[in-house]
Amino acid sequence: xxxxxxxxxxxxxxxxxxxxxxxxxxxxxxxxxxxxxxxxxxxxxxxxxxxxxxxxxxxxxxxxxxxxxxxxxxxxxxxxxxxxxxxxxxxxxxxxxxxxxxxxxxxxxxxxxxxxxxxxxxxxxxxxxxxxxxxxxxxxxxxxxxxxxxxxxxxxxxxxxxxxxxxxxxxxxxxxxxxxxxxxxxxxxxxxxxxxxxxxxxxxxxxxxxxxxxxxxxxxxxxxxxxxxxxxxxxxxxxxxxxxxxxxxxxxxxxxxxxxxxxxxxxxxxxxxxxxxxxxxxxxxxxxxxxxxxxxxxxxxxxxxxxxxxxxxxxxxxxxxxxxxxxxxxxxxxxxxxxxxxxxxxxxxxxxxxxxxxxxxxxxxxxxxxxxxxxxxxxxxxxxxxxxxxxxxxxxxxxxxxxxxxxxxxxxxxxxxxxxxxxxxxxxxxxxxxxxxxxxxxxxxxxxxxxxxxxxxxxxxxxxxxxxxxxxxxxxxxxxxxxxxxxxxxxxxxxxxxxxxxxxxxxxxxxxxxxxxxxxxxxxxxxxxxxxxxxxxxxxxxxxxxxxxxxxxxxxxxxxxxxxxxxxxxxxxxxxxxxxxxxxxxxxxxxxxxxxxxxxxxxxxxxxxxxxxxxxxxxxxxxxxxxxxxxxxxxxxxxxxxxxxxxxxxxxxxxxxxxxxxxxxxxxxxxxxxxxxxxxxxxxxxxxxxxxxxxxxxxxxxxxxxxxxxxxxxxxxxxxxxxxxxxxxxxxxxxxxxxxxxxxxxxxxxxxxxxxxxxxxxxxxxxxxxxxxxxxxxxxx
Amino acid sequence: xxxxxxxxxxxxxxxxxxxxxxxxxxxxxxxxxxxxxxxxxxxxxxxxxxxxxxxxxxxxxxxxxxxxxxxxxxxxxxxxxxxxxxxxxxxxxxxxxxxxxxxxxxxxxxxxxxxxxxxxxxxxxxxxxxxxxxxxxxxxxxxxxxxxxxxxxxxx
Numbered sequence: 031x032x033x034x035x036x037x038x039x040x041x042x043x044x045x046x047x048x049x050x051x052x053x054x055x056x057x058x059x060x061x062x063x064x065x066x067x068x069x070x071x072x073x074x075x076x077x078x079x080x081x082x083x084x085x086x087x088x089x090x091x092x093x094x095x096x097x098x099x100x101x102x103x104x105x106x107x108x109x110x111x112x113x114x115x116x117x118x119x120x121x122x123x124x125x126x127x128x129x130x131x132x133x134x135x136x137x138x139x140x141x142x143x144x145x146x147x148x149x150x151x152x153x154x155x156x157x158x159x160x161x162x163x164x165x166x167x168x169x170x171x172x173x174x175x176x177x178x179x180x181x182x183x184x185x186x187x188x189x190x191x192x193x194x195x196x197x198x199x200x201x202x203x204x205x206x207x208x209x210x211x212x213x214x215x216x217x218x219x220x221x222x223x224x225x226x227x228x229x230x231x232x233x234x235x236x237x238x239x240x241x242x243x244x245x246x247x248x249x250x251x252x253x254x255x256x257x258x259x260x261x262x263x264x265x266x267x268x269x270x271x272x273x274x275x276x277x278x279x280x281x282x283x284x285x286x287x288x289x290x291x292x293x294x295x296x297x298x299x300x301x302x303x304x305x306x307x308x309x310x311x312x313x314x315x316x317x318x319x320x321x322x323x324x325x326x327x328x329x330x331x332x333x334x335x336x337x338x339x340x341x342x343x344x345x346x347x348x349x350x351x352x353x354x355x356x357x358x359x360x361x362x363x364x365x366x367x368x369x370x371x372x373x374x375x376x377x378x379x380x381x382x383x384x385x386x387x388x389x390x391x392x393x394x395x396x397x398x399x400x401x402x403x404x405x406x407x408x409x410x411x412x413x414x415x416x417x418x419x420x421x422x423x424x425x426x427x428x429x430x431x432x433x434x435x436x437x438x439x440x441x442x443x444x445x446x447x448x449x450x451x452x453x454x455x456x457x458x459x460x461x462x463x464x465x466x467x468x469x470x471x472x473x474x475x476x477x478x479x480x481x482x483x484x485x486x487x488x489x490x491x492x493x494x495x496x497x498x499x500x501x502x503x504x505x506x507x508x509x510x511x512x513x514x515x516x517x518x519x520x521x522x523x524x525x526x527x528x529x530x531x532x533x534x535x536x537x538x539x540x541x542x543x544x545x546x547x548x549x550x551x552x553x554x555x556x557x558x559x560x561x562x563x564x565x566x567x568x569x570x571x572x573x574x575x576x577x578x579x580x581x582x583x584x585x586x587x588x589x590x591x592x593x594x595x596x597x598x599x600x601x602x603x604x605x606x607x608x609x610x611x612x613x614x615x616x617x618x619x620x621x622x623x624x625x626x627x628x629x630x631x632x633x634x635x636x637x638x639x640x641x642x643x644x645x646x647x648x649x650x651x652x653x654x655x656x657x658x659x660x661x662x663x664x665x666x667x668x669x670x671x672x673x674x675x676x677x678x679x680x681x682x683x684x685x686x687x688x689x690x691x692x693x694x695x696x697x698x699x700x701x702x703x704x705x706x707x708x709x710x711x712x713x714x715x716x717x718x719x720x721x722x723x724x725x726x727x728x729x730x731x732x733x734x735x736x737x738x739x740x741x742x743x744x745x746x747x748x749x750x751x752x753x754x755x756x757x758x759x760x761x762x763x764x765x766x767x768x769x770x771x772x773x774x775x776x777x778x779x780x781x782x783x784x785x786x787x788x789x790x791x792x793x794x795x796x797x798x799x800x801x802x803x804x805x806x807x808x809x810x811x
Numbered sequence: 812x813x814x815x816x817x818x819x820x821x822x823x824x825x826x827x828x829x830x831x832x833x834x835x836x837x838x839x840x841x842x843x844x845x846x847x848x849x850x851x852x853x854x855x856x857x858x859x860x861x862x863x864x865x866x867x868x869x870x871x872x873x874x875x876x877x878x879x880x881x882x883x884x885x886x887x888x889x890x891x892x893x894x895x896x897x898x899x900x901x902x903x904x905x906x907x908x909x910x911x912x913x914x915x916x917x918x919x920x921x922x923x924x925x926x927x928x929x930x931x932x933x934x935x936x937x938x939x940x941x942x943x944x945x946x947x948x949x950x951x952x953x954x955x956x957x958x959x960x961x962x963x964x965x966x967x
Contacts, residue, residue, distance in 0.1 A: 040902055047910030048898040048917065050845015050885030057844035147828070225849040225857055225945050226911040277847070277911030278945050310850035532909030532946050700905045704951060708908060711948030735854035735943065743939040743949040748932075 033614060034541035034551055035763075038700035042551075043536040046275075053275040055229040055244045060303035063231075064093050066293055067149035067306070069139040069156045070315065071131030074167070074387040074728015075178060076160035078129060081139055086155035091148035093300055095156065097139045098126030104299065106291055109351070110260045112252075113358040115503045118190040121181035121385065123351040125261065125288040125295075131160070132180055132350035133389050134730050135315025137288055142296050142304060165387035165728035169347035170324040172384040180350055180385040189348055192361040193380035195368070196440050203339025203376030207330035211412045216797045217401045219322040219347065219722035221738050222394045224531075226277020227308035228287065228317060232294035236301055240268045243294050247273040248283045248529050249569020252506060254561050256286045256354075262294055273559040276531035280712070281393035282317045283531065284571045285354040289316075314733040319722050320394025322347035323360065323401050329409040330376065335417055335424045339376030340368055342405065348383045349390035356392045357383060362442075362502045363398030363490065363572075369439035370406040371450050371486045371666060372428040377440045387728035393571060395712055396489075400774040403487040407778040411484070411785065412794060421484045421782070422454060422463065429454075429486075432756075443490055445664040446766075447756040448692060450486065456754055457668035457690040466672060466686075474790065479675040480685075481787025485779035487669075490662040491767025492577030509658035510574070511567045512582035514543060514590050516651040518638035520631025522547065522554045527567010528579035529559050533769065534701045535575060541697055542580055542763065546587030548616030549630055565654060573767020576697060577663045577758065584762040585655035593651060594618060594633045600644040601636065602626055663758040663766035667691045669710075669779040675787040680806030682718055682784055687749045689775065694758045694766035702768045707749045709772020715741045716773075717780035721799050739799075814878040818843065819887025827874045834858040834869035836877070837884055845885040845914050849943070856942030859915035860884050866922035868915075868941075885914035888921070896959040897921050906955030908946035916942050920956045929960060 046052060083095040096104075102124060111120040126137045139156050143149035164178040171177055172187040180187055204210060231244040241264050247253050250273040258266040276283060289306050297304035308316065323344050330339035346360035365379035414421040429450040430437045437445045457463075466482055473480040493499065496507035511527040524543050528535055540554040557563050570579070591611055598618035599606040608621050616630030628636075633651075636642060640649035672686040689706055696702050719739035723731045732738040757764030777798070784800045785793065793808045815824045818841060825840050837843045837860065846869060849857035858869045861883040888895045897920045900906065907913040916939065923930065923938035930938065935956045936949065944952060 040905065044902045044907060044910075047907055047913050048885075048894065048901050049889055050843070050914045052845070052847075052910045052913075054844075054847070054911065056848070057838075059842065147830070223945055224909070224911075225855060225943060226847070226909065227849065275910065277849075278909040280945070307848075310852065310855075534908070704905050704908060704947060707948040707950045708946045709948075712945070734852045735850045736852050740943055740945060741948070742943065743953065744933075744936040746936075746949055748950055748953075749948065 032545045035545045035697050037698065039537060039541060039698055040700065041534050041537040042540060043534065054226055054277055055231055055246050055274060056307045058231045058244055060233060063303045063305055064142040064300060065146045065149045066296055066304050067141050067153050068137045068289065068292065069153050071134055071136040071138060073131055073160055073162050074134055074165040075163040076131050077163060078131065078138060079159040079161055082157040083139060086141060086152040089148065089152050089155055091144040092152045093142040093144065095139060095141050096296065098124055098128035101125055101295060102128060104295060105263055106295055107261045107263065109286055110256060111352045111357065112354045112505045113503050114505065115190050115192055115357045115361055118357055119184045120352045121184050125291040133387050134728055135312065135389060136350065140292055140296065142300055165726065167386050167388050167724040167726065167728055169322060169345035169384050169386065172386045173345065173382055180387060184385055187385045188382055189352055189385055190357055190383045191381065192365065194365045194441050195378035196376065197378045199376040200339050200341055200378035203330040204341065207338060208333040209331045209413065209416060210328055211409050211416055212328040213405065213409055213412065213795060214326050215405060215408065215795065217321045217323040217325065217404055218798050220320040220394055220716055220720050221314050221722040222280045222282035222317060222320055223738065223740055224278030224280055224282055227310060227313040228283065228289065229307040230289050230293040231303065231305045232297035233303045234298040234301060240270065241294050241298065242270045242272065243290065244272045244274060245290050246276050246283050248279045248531055248571055250559055250561050251527065251566045252569060253286055253290060257290065261291045270562045273529055279531045280395040281320065281397055281571060285318050285392050310735060311733050314738065315389060315730055318353045318390045318392035320391065321401060322391050325405055327405045327409060329413055331413050335419050335427045337372050337374045337428045340374060342368060342379040344381040346381050346383050347386055347388065347391055349386060349388045351390050353390035353392035356390065357503065359393050359398040364402050366442045367399050367402035367488060367490060368406065368441050370403065371430060371488055373430045374428065375440055379441065388724050395709065396770045396773045399489050399770065400777050403485065403774050404778045407485050407487065407782060408795065411782045422458065425486050426451060426454060444661065446661055446758050446760060448664060448666050449754065449756050450666060453666060453668045453690055453692055453754045454486065456752055457670050457688055460690065460750060460752055461670040461686065461688040463670060479677055479787045481673050481675065481783040483671040483779045483781065483783025483786055485669045485775045485782060487667045487775040489665045489767060489771055489774055491573035491665055491770065492659055492663045493572040493574055494662060495660060496658050508568055509656050510578040510582045511565045511654065511656050512579065512586045513565055513652060513654045514586045516590060516634040518635050520553065520634045522549055523557055524554060524583060525557045525564040526579055526583065527564060527569065528575040529570040533570065533575060538697045538701055539583060542583050543587060545613060546584060547590060547630060548613040573769040576763065576765040577761050577767060578657060578659050580763050580765060581659065581761045582655045582657035585657055586653045589653035589655065590651060594630065596644055596647065597633050597636055598628045601628060601642060660760040663694060665691065665693045665766040665768065665771050667771050667775040669775040671779040671783040673780065673783040673787055675784060675805060680802035680809065682800060684714065684747050684780065687747055689749055689772060690752045690754060691771050692754045692756055693768040693771060695755060695764035696753065697765065703751050705768045706751050706772040709770060710749050710776040711741050711746055713773040713776025714746065714780050716777045717798055717800060719799050812875060814874050816877050817881045819884060829875060831874040832870055833872040833874050833877050836874035837869060843884050843886050847911050847914060849911065854943065856919060857912050857915040859918045859942065861918055861922060866919045885917060888917065895921065896962040897956065900955035900958035904951045904954040904958055906947065906951045912942060912944045916944060916952060920959065924960055924963060928963065
């Protein structure tokens, strides 16, 4: 039986982090290192008339200065798009732009110097003559006639359009509806804000012509592939990409970034190790950002509360360039989620991906799914209000019943498993929802603005069946790899293609291996993030590590067990079918004769001595598996939040937060709760405070942590968590994704709670973030 | 200019540029990279160290200002291989995920518990308000500090 899987085991990786021994890229110091800094645009949109680097080059301590054209002349390629929806126009994106800057932070030149401070000084000496151009920052306005063109070769700034659903069924639902609720909303721009700013270090070995790049990436192998095939041109077998300890990602460290090209290019050019570390302001103006939708949506209902249709039109802001996976987010991770937890046939969704003079937008925690959940759950709440129904009752009336799984939605996905009534039973019980509503009524009588928000959300996690991804436009597959290497001493290394940047893989993956093989947790070492040590892997995003990476681990462990059994059968002179592999302790014994046994360590040793193996068996004990998932997994959630709005100031206080999630089977409850709670905090951040706000010229007004308001410790309550488990039927661990559910549900749970608090004022909707000022103004009307 | 600074019990005398920040001195001159840099406006607190026993954001202190003082960084907190109760608390309560804010968070908590050995949850949250964690939602950090407070009772 499972000894480790399912147990709250404290993390194996923590001792190094709590003692200041984390191996982040910025900590790397190599002999004779040069420091790279990037000259960036202060304009949202401007033509580069000239760049004068002479003064900078003359500054003592400056090694070299390069412009965008220098890099192009030196052989760099354009950054490619990894998800090509039909008829997409992907405009040119160079590591440093040679002709025109298209967002504040767009790089135009770079410096290599003897120290970081000299490099920074030299940036000030680079003279760029700009001709400022009119800018466009709004996703919908970008597509209007007369809008400034971000790229001359993308008419109307529309890079692509996409739609899904049954339009006829949708039209019919609205034609026959008793009630239609409509909403125009903005799902605001977010800045991911991993606390570790991005960084890159490169070392060129001129003798062997090998490049090593350390980069803050969630997926080093895909980065190596893109560098090799598109941007840097060093072949994969001469290019090692290492992504060591990474200080948070939340999606923003998935993508291929210009500095991953610039730094190794410079290192080779000057033949010295080179290092670049982003400042926070650089992070805010260059890390791909999140969300930024303008949406018109409406929901059709019968008067008994049955939802019959949903119609969605979204303008999705792509920023100034198409980031690596940008087109995936508002298409196959957004419109395909429009069914929510509900059984409804008449769904139609369409979107326009538009270019603007803002930082590129790509996946940020949740990535499309929170945007879908937000509009669905806002509309459901408005419908409940209009129909005079309790919002939970209305949801329950429309849930996909548990008997109908696997459930085919009208928007492509087939949900794997779930029991949404049970999920809500648990949340209602934990929150004591009835008493909560009663107390709210009392509070209202006393003039207090208490609100209760409910969110029932679905997520598609664990991307993805490679064949499906390919059909939808992916340039890559979405399988995962694992190698289990049992050493002669019986110690075990797991080499995984997943990447941990806080998720705790070194512990949770070790739990899986230890249970599969029956070895001690302490004897399992997890290796990840180094293209020279682990086989090609796809990395970590979309809450895929356990479902896809974990499944690869189980498959490779089963191969190990199969080989071990064969060796044991040979040595114990028994038939394989008469043997038992005891996964509690790794012993293989003869059925009915437990003394006739071999320990895992003995059998591993035997595999390497090869003195006494079955005829024809290869020596060694190392097995690899590539796992391509059969489907996404579909975690789901019931969150209930209670807030109070200060009548005088408009400030929101979260009084209670109950999060019940179905993430399937759980490997480590401590880690899963940590993911859920951390996710909820980010959702609360979007609902109440965070806004990547641009002015009409494309100036980012929230580029530092003084203006960009991430949650602080004193603004959050204790989140009460619980789980309902419906195992995913299609992966061997029965797991679903846990990394993003909290964020997906919390954003709309909090927003719904605030709107509920403001119901006495007749307020139907306020766009996030729900700042005191916006709320105060709404209360004055 | 010359500064003499005692870091984790060892005295260092070094030539620094007047503009050198304490965090850069610690990270680059001394190679103590446990102190992280997460922002450029003294918001995030990742660079927090103890200066003469008090938590300071080392990106907001010049090395010159630290001349003659005693600095404790995260590397100097465990004594003789024994984790400080706050470090232990972070481990026990899963008070960290990516670990980047953790050194600053731990040192801020050490300072907090020195000033207030029995803090309420609200006092802990208020005390940590100057340190940003993007991973944990702070919940397990609060529990880690509570664990440490409990285990430091009796002068541990």
